[in-house]
Amino acid sequence: ETLEQIQIAEKLGFDSVWMSEHHSAEDGYCPSTLVMAGAAAVKTSTITIGTRLLLLPMHHPVRVAEDAAVVDILSNGRFILGMAVGYVPEEYPIFGVNRKNRPSLMNEGLEIIKRCWTEEKFDFEGKRFTVKGAAVQPKPIQKPHPPIWLGASRGAAIERVAREADGFHYVGGAGVYDQFTLAMKKYGRDPGSIPVFDSRDFWVSEDSEQGWEDVREHIFYSYSKYAEWGAAAADADNVPVDKRHEPATTPEEMRSISDLSGPFVGNPEQAVDFYRRRQAEVPINGTILRIPPGRDHEKVVKYLELLATEVLPKLAED
Secondary structure, eight states: OHHHHHHHHHHHTOOEEEEOOOSSOTTOOOSOHHHHHHHHHHHOSSSEEEESOEEGGGSOHHHHHHHHHHHHHHTTSOEEEEEEOOOOGGGGGGGTOOGGGHHHHHHHHHHHHHHHHHOSSEEEEOSSOEEEEEOOOSOOSSSSOSOEEEEESSHHHHHHHHHHOSEEEEOSSHHHHHHHHHHHHHTTOOGGGSOEEEEEEEEEOSSHHHHHHHHHHHHHHHHHHHHHHHHHHHHHTTOOGGGSOOOOSSHHHHHHHOOTTSOEEEOHHHHHHHHHHHHHHSOOSEEEEEOOTTOOHHHHHHHHHHIIIIIHHHHHTO
């Protein structure tokens, strides 16, 4: 059904489709982004296919480079490799990874992937990886390599975006964009020179109240799962209690406190207004719309059609 929805989205004129990665989630949250991206590549012909986000510290970078190159070939150069360090504490032990090593794993992994794509053969000796005689073939179609987008919400990760990224998967409010702007200028780059995308749970219905009733439990499940993962990460990072965001405990509370960085449920007119206000707050280039988990396939198709006919044309006028 997901692949069929991707094909429908392509026919309706959507720009891109993105695969996310998490592990051991009860609902089967996609654990293998590049396999899914490859499947989408052979089912489509024009839509851009990306990962948002492959959690690089849980993978060997040479394998990522090889698999991503194949996806780029299967898609005829329509692939974007989006990556991040991840945050959910319970995921790292599954792969024998020390969560504290995320920054160095990420930095070395990025260098190795780029070298795999642009050099014929090389050795690498780092703190986390030793690579001998890496010679990745075939090379990706896009030159010098497929775009690398990075996700970040603070500090060192935003600095990494400014140093390394061809695109920014944005997480957070206006303050995060301010940090991104400063970091880009620090490294001599124009903040407007790379695309910036955010994402959110998003649902549009002709009747906003009926739409809310249809998806309230689905969106609240997603919201609660991310809140649970975020709380576990805050514990692991020793974030003081007074510095933490207090999540909603009911769907109604979630709806009442949702802001421009939270989930959205409404009618087409409200959706257009919401996006315009969000873009006025943060000059994003696009939003990845997360379909609430567990929605019936037929309702998802109707949702995509409503977006394509009632929302996207109005935003295209801006």
